[in-house]
Amino acid sequence: MSVLPQHIAIIMDGNGRWAKARRLPRTAGHKKGVDATKAIVKHAGEIGLQYLTLYAFSTENWQRPADEVNDLMGLLRFYLKSEAAELHKNNVRLRVIGTRDNLSKDIIDMIDHLEGLSKNNTGLNLTLALDYGGRQEIMNAVQSFIAAKAATHGDIDSSLRRDDKSDIDEKEFGKHLYTHDLPDPDLLIRTSGEMRISNFLLWQCAYSEFIFHDKYWPDFTVDDFDNCITDYQNRDRRYGTVESVKVT
Numbered sequence: 001m002s003v004l005p006q007h008i009a010i011i012m013d014g015n016g017r018w019a020k021a022r023r024l025p026r027t028a029g030h031k032k033g034v035d036a037t038k039a040i041v042k043h044a045g046e047i048g049l050q051y052l053t054l055y056a057f058s059t060e061n062w063q064r065p066a067d068e069v070n071d072l073m074g075l076l077r078f079y080l081k082s083e084a085a086e087l088h089k090n091n092v093r094l095r096v097i098g099t100r101d102n103l104s105k106d107i108i109d110m111i112d113h114l115e116g117l118s119k120n121n122t123g124l125n126l127t128l129a130l131d132y133g134g135r136q137e138i139m140n141a142v143q144s145f146i147a148a149k150a151a152t153h154g155d156i157d158s159s160l161r162r163d164d165k166s167d168i169d170e171k172e173f174g175k176h177l178y179t180h181d182l183p184d185p186d187l188l189i190r191t192s193g194e195m196r197i198s199n200f201l202l203w204q205c206a207y208s209e210f211i212f213h214d215k216y217w218p219d220f221t222v223d224d225f226d227n228c229i230t231d232y233q234n235r236d237r238r239y240g241t242v243e244s245v246k247v248t
């Protein structure tokens with residue numbers, strides 16, 4: 001039997017164009033997008049995927065018209081409220097990564113509640129990237145890393161001047177990222193035909209396999225998801241070497 005990727009990350013793109021193609025308001029696309037999200041989350045849990053990370057709202061998305069931002073926040077509220085019991089019942093552990101600085105208090109409270117409620121669940125690890133930006137995450141990690149080194153060694157200068165730099169490495173740095181307790185994604189899927197990663201998991205996707213899928217997110221089905229996994233299973237991962245690491 002083929003091996004599942006351990007961690008799949010998705011950029012759920014194309015809600016607006018899906019709506020535009022039907023002469024509907026963009027919100028209608030986001031609503032349909034939530035339906036697609038629910039179906040993929042349920043399916044991912046059922047097939048035994050360990051980690052699924054979804055890009056739900058970027059640090060740049062605040063620059064959209066206020067009405068659209070309000071609609072997206074409303075949908076997020078609705079999702080967190082209406083899905084909380086179902087996610088918990090399905091043994092899903094929820095995490096939210098991002099700054100939280102700009103989210104409203106009631107949304108932060110819902111997130112805290114659901115993260116606490118689900119923290120001992122052992123099924124799918126579902127991570128929502130909300131008010132998330134990869135560069136922002138890395139800058140935040142640099143600040144936290146420097147503060148931790150300064151606290152251990154007196155100040156950052158003496159920390160950097162030391163001959164022994166064994167605690168200044170990728171592994172240590174990774175502990176300061178929002179994703180410190182998640183493995184790197186094996187597979188990144190972006191829907192809607194756009195071929196870029198738009199500030200998503202910049203550090204973590206160093207060796208991820210990428211699939212750019214033509215469908216808009218509201219049209220993306222569980223069969224499309226399974227086909228992406230099959231595509232991934234047929235790839236060779238070489239991690240910069242000449243040795244191929246078959247994923248199957």
Ligand code: FPP
Nearest residue numbers: 012013014015016017033034056075076079
């Ligand atoms: C991209 O479509 C999608 C988003 C900015 C938000 C993604 C949100 C959802 C799928 C719904 C909310 C999800 C949860 C978990 C509540 P776009 O608006 O950029 O589409 P476009 O590129 O066609 O304009």
